[in-house]
Amino acid sequence: MEIGKVPENILKRSVFKQIQHHRQEVAFYPGIGEDCCAVIPGSDEMLVFSTDPVTGADKGAGRIAVHINANDIASSGAEPVGILASIIMPPEAEEKDLKEIMEDIVQACDGLGIEVMGGHTEVSDIVKRTVINITCAGKVKRDSFIPSGGLSAGDEIVMTKWAGLEGTSIIAESKADILGKTLPAGLIEKAASFKEYISVVPEARIAAKNGAKAMHDVTEGGIFGALWEIGEASGTGITADLRKIPIKQETVEVCEVFNINPYMLISSGSLLIGCLHGNQLVEELASNGIPAVVIGRATEGNDRIITNGSETRYLGPAGSDELYKIWK
DSSP: OOSEEOOHHHHHHHTGGGOOOOOTTEEEOOBTTBOOOEEOOOTTEEEEEEEEEEESOOTTHHHHHHHHHHHHHHTTTOEEEEEEEEEEEOTTOOHHHHHHHHHHHHHHHHHHTOEEEEEEEEEOTTOSSOEEEEEEEEEEETTOOOOTTOOOTTOEEEEESOBTHHHHHHHHHHSHHHHTTTSOHHHHHHHHGGGGGOOOHHHHHHHHTTTOSEEEEOOTTHHHHHHHHHHHHHTOEEEEEGGGSOBOHHHHHHHHHHTOOGGGSOOTTOEEEEESOHHHHHHHHHHTTOOEEEEEEEESSSOEEEEETTEEEEOOOOOSOGGGGGGO
């Protein structure tokens, strides 16, 4: 496509034609020449926003971009309402690439019952790979907002699903040729399917109604990074048991091929929840088909510790995610 704004005819048939309207709070919709959307929250509600980019036009990138931002909104106890999508593509991109990205975005939004409220599309020679930047808006009752930093010493920490889900899926899809030299095709295929677990919106909704004091979705830096961050945000220490952190065997096998630490691998799809009665929340999540386990607790002081039997590891701020090692 030519450098500059995406032509109107392409926008109409590959972008706007796909957008569905789901939310009554969205009072003004996107269209040609319309640069703003409008959201009307209730009188006792406030709006919550999150933004994160995804780089690359790999299949499913639009879907991932929607979910990681909706996850942030849901992790605050808020209900996702809609997104703004900014898509910047290199000149070699074709209309079919834009259409596929929009199909992914719309499919994810339809699944969550939220709006595509607007955005921007452009072709630029500044980028070498497509950049999809999503801003998600949500709403929450003013007294129901749940911060990452809501832990107090003694609170239990619940973890949903498994460590390394998103990273495992990305590796399985992008490095299947290398994995295939040592791992069975069925294992690689199953690892790639972990992207289906990427949303934490369902468990966040349940946790918000069942005593969650703090929530934090596990993204770059993996579970080790997320434990540090929820402790840092709360001003508490953390003690977690490595043996209790759930992980899929497929993740272990895929990570061994590239000699990376699965506990420091991007893990969208897993949620950390701080609460007083962890086992009660685990039972409630299980009754809704969501696996979860109590992996630790908040403590006095500032030490964030992972135990493994008699061994102790002190956590620090997350550095570069282990995922990037597969491209070195």
